[in-house]
Amino acid sequence: MQLHELVNTIGQDLQRRYGEKVHKLTLHGGFSCPNRDGTIGRGGCTFCNVASFASEETQIQSIHEQLSDRAGEVKRAKKYLAYFQAYTSTYAEVQVLKNMYEEALKYADIVGLCVGTRPDCVPDSVLELLAGYVEQGYEIWLELGLQTAHDQTLKRINRGHDFAVYDEITRRARALGIKVCTHLIVGLPNETKQDNLQTLEKVLKTGTDGIKLHGLHIVEGSTMAKAWRAGRLEAPTLEFYLDVASEMIRRTPAEIVYHRVSSSARRPTLLSPLWCENRWLAMTELGRTLTKEGAQGSLTTNSFIYHKPVLK
Numbered sequence: 001m002q003l004h005e006l007v008n009t010i011g012q013d014l015q016r017r018y019g020e021k022v023h024k025l026t027l028h029g030g031f032s033c034p035n036r037d038g039t040i041g042r043g044g045c046t047f048c049n050v051a052s053f054a055s056e057e058t059q060i061q062s063i064h065e066q067l068s069d070r071a072g073e074v075k076r077a078k079k080y081l082a083y084f085q086a087y088t089s090t091y092a093e094v095q096v097l098k099n100m101y102e103e104a105l106k107y108a109d110i111v112g113l114c115v116g117t118r119p120d121c122v123p124d125s126v127l128e129l130l131a132g133y134v135e136q137g138y139e140i141w142l143e144l145g146l147q148t149a150h151d152q153t154l155k156r157i158n159r160g161h162d163f164a165v166y167d168e169i170t171r172r173a174r175a176l177g178i179k180v181c182t183h184l185i186v187g188l189p190n191e192t193k194q195d196n197l198q199t200l201e202k203v204l205k206t207g208t209d210g211i212k213l214h215g216l217h218i219v220e221g222s223t224m225a226k227a228w229r230a231g232r233l234e235a236p237t238l239e240f241y242l243d244v245a246s247e248m249i250r251r252t253p254a255e256i257v258y259h260r261v262s263s264s265a266r267r268p269t270l271l272s273p274l275w276c277e278n279r280w281l282a283m284t285e286l287g288r289t290l291t292k293e294g295a296q297g298s299l300t301t302n303s304f305i306y307h308k309p310v311l312k
Contacts, residue, residue, distance in 0.1 A: 003261070003283055006290040007249055010210065010259045014081075014139075023077035024114060025070035027063060028086045029100055049221035049269065063103040067110070081139060082107070083114040090117040094125040101129070105138065112139025114181070119144045119166040122173070131176040141210065142173050143181045143259075149199040153188055158223070167206045174207055181210035181259050186244045187236030188216055189224075193244045200248050210257040213248065215241045215282065217265050218272045225271055235273040241282060246289040247299065254297035261286055 004012045014022035061069070063082075071080060082104035090097060101113055113133065122142065134140050144166060148154060151162045170180050182203050186196055203211070218228045218235050227233040245261060252258075262282035267274075275281055290296075 001287065001291045003287040003290075006287060006295040007258050007261060008254055008256065008296055009261075010257050013257045018079060018111065020079060021077040022079045022081060022111060023074045024081045024083040025067055025074070026083045026085045027066050027070075027104065029063070029084050029089055029092075031084075031086065031089050031091050049219045049225075063100055064107060067104065067107045071109075079109050079111050080107075081112050081114050081141070082110050083116070085114075085116050088117050088121050089115050090126045091121050094123075094129055097126065098129055101133070105133070112141070114141040114143055116143040116145065116183075118161065119146065119169045120161040122169050127173060127176055127178065130173075130178050134177045139179075141179045141181050141259075143183060143210075143212065144170065145183045146199075146203070147183060147185045148188055148191065148195070149202040150191070150195060153191055153195070156190070157188060163202065167202075170206050170208065174209070179209040180207075181212055181257075182208045183212045183214065184248075185214045185216050186241055186248075189233060193240075193247070196244050196248060197251065200251060204252070204256075208256065210259050211252065212259040213245055213261050214263040215245075215273070215276055217263070217270060217276055219265060220269050220271060228272060237273065238275045238282065238285065242285050242289050245282075246286060246293060249286075249290065249296050250294050250299035252296055253300050254295075256296075258296070 003009065011021070067080075067082065074080075082101075084100075084104075092100075101115075104110060104113060113130075115130065122144075130140050130142060146163070146166045147157070147159065149163045149166075154162060166182075170182070173180050184196075184199060184203070216236055218224050218233065224233055228235070241262075249258065249261065262276075262279070264276050264279035266277060270277055
């Protein structure tokens, strides 16, 4: 079976609701991060090197220019979501954000925004701004980088916030009708399969609309790269990732949308694991695993309760 028959993917969710293919166009807004500029810390998260997923050259292009370039690369879609991906895309004065978001929304065939950020960088003014776009009928996703629900690990990877911050902002956003997509990393240092399942359980108890799974990448320029070179850190094997990710997916209620079930990076930025260099490998193997063991939602129990948003 194909992956979209086993997992409720964002692609099929959008196709179903819009009646045609909708594609994310990634943008770089030139944002910084409070965990890099000294506001809450320096050096960033230990796994972070933005060059692994966004070219610094795009910072000199306008939002309109970036959208034009990205749309030109997409062959099969005629509708788009503007995805502010790099760094912390709510980390600016609200008027700056408003100008940038609305430049994107004015681009032809844009149906909404995906805004990637940290849970500790979403003040009320930003929530109100995004909620306003929801009221106008736009598709709005707030993509929150949680990575893990374990405070000890969050501290170890220099994340700069705890789970309680994520829990609060997620509940507030969803109460305003803003969809939340939760980013999680499988294979963080010292975390076991059980740790990942506990993270999923806490995320589901808080409530979320989407999940994005990543295998841990060790990339050039990150703090983890130094530990990896010194032999103090190992990246997750494909077998470990498949075992953990497949069970997380099976424990996820079918109505939750998976925006990603694996991720990739390229050498020389990518140091390890090299299986991440092939973006289709993990997805193909996950499809095979889920075909054998069960599709999304097949392991949901009363202990994994999905909370739907309560709209005002």
